[in-house]
Amino acid sequence: MAGCIKIEDGQTFSKEMFCIPQHYEDYLESVLIPKGLILNRTERLARDICRDLCHGPLVALCCLKGGYQFFSHLSEFIINYNGTSGHSVPFSIDFIRLKSYENDGSTNDVKIVGGSDLSSIKGKNVLIVEDIIDTGRTMEKMLEVVSQYKPAQVKVVSLLVKRTPLRSSSYRPDYIGFEVPDRFVVGYAIDYNEYFRDLNHICVINKEGIEKYRT
Ligand SMILES: O=P(O)(O)OC[C@H]1O[C@H](OP(=O)(O)OP(=O)(O)O)[C@H](O)[C@@H]1O
Ligand SMILES: Oc1ncnc2c1N=NC2
Ligand SMILES: [Mg+2]
Ligand SMILES: [Mg+2]
Numbered sequence: 001m002a003g004c005i006k007i008e009d010g011q012t013f014s015k016e017m018f019c020i021p022q023h024y025e026d027y028l029e030s031v032l033i034p035k036g037l038i039l040n041r042t043e044r045l046a047r048d049i050c051r052d053l054c055h056g057p058l059v060a061l062c063c064l065k066g067g068y069q070f071f072s073h074l075s076e077f078i079i080n081y082n083g084t085s086g087h088s089v090p091f092s093i094d095f096i097r098l099k100s101y102e103n104d105g106s107t108n109d110v111k112i113v114g115g116s117d118l119s120s121i122k123g124k125n126v127l128i129v130e131d132i133i134d135t136g137r138t139m140e141k142m143l144e145v146v147s148q149y150k151p152a153q154v155k156v157v158s159l160l161v162k163r164t165p166l167r168s169s170s171y172r173p174d175y176i177g178f179e180v181p182d183r184f185v186v187g188y189a190i191d192y193n194e195y196f197r198d199l200n201h202i203c204v205i206n207k208e209g210i211e212k213y214r215t
């Protein structure tokens with residue numbers, strides 16, 4: 001099973017110790033993972049992934065919208081590692097948008113938004129890049145869609161995997177940044193009803209925030 005950094009229940013930082021946008025200050029409980037630590041972990045994930053996958057053309061597939069920050073930074077580290085290691089391979093990207101959350105729960109209906117033509121992945125090594133795996137339903141749908149395009153190999157990296165033993169499919173990706181407690185997190189492109197994507201750090205939303213931005 002993939003190694004990862006385990007964030008224990010209750011292991012958080014005071015939001016007063018970080019730069020938090022004023023418009024979100026009253027709606028966050030704590031900082032769970034500061035952006036600097038995210039970037040440091042992402043750099044090592046890029047090296048691990050390159051060592052395993054950079055033997056043939058690699059396509060990184062971004063799971064929009066929540067995965068876009070992690071995808072951007074991971075891709076940059078992969079490009080830098082790929083370009084400086086003795087053996088480099090062509091690296092390309094593609095995007096797919098899946099949506100299943102409303103408020104702080106899964107609708108149990110994972111939708112592909114805006115269609116998706118992933119014919120570019122046929123016969124390639126594909127790295128699916130996701131922000132968080134909670135129930136696992138989104139990733140199950142993603143793997144089903146991707147397999148239809150007959151890639152040579154599919155690996156999955158998720159920045160976060162949430163400890164949700166009672167409601168998850170127990171799916172574990174090939175690469176994991178952090179294992180996190182069963183709390184609703186926001187920030188670093190991870191949203192609550194499209195809010196908080198503009199927050200640098202991964203934080204725990206508070207009750208006021210859940211009510212303020214509930215649809
Ligand atoms: O494992 P699951 O329970 O399926 O939850 C994880 C998925 O839910 C969120 O996406 P969301 O539906 O919020 O769309 P978004 O990426 O546009 O925010 C998140 O970005 C993951 O894709
Ligand atoms: O904690 C979370 N925060 C935002 N979005 C999602 C979460 N879990 N599944 C989807
Ligand atoms: Mg998502
Ligand atoms: Mg979301």
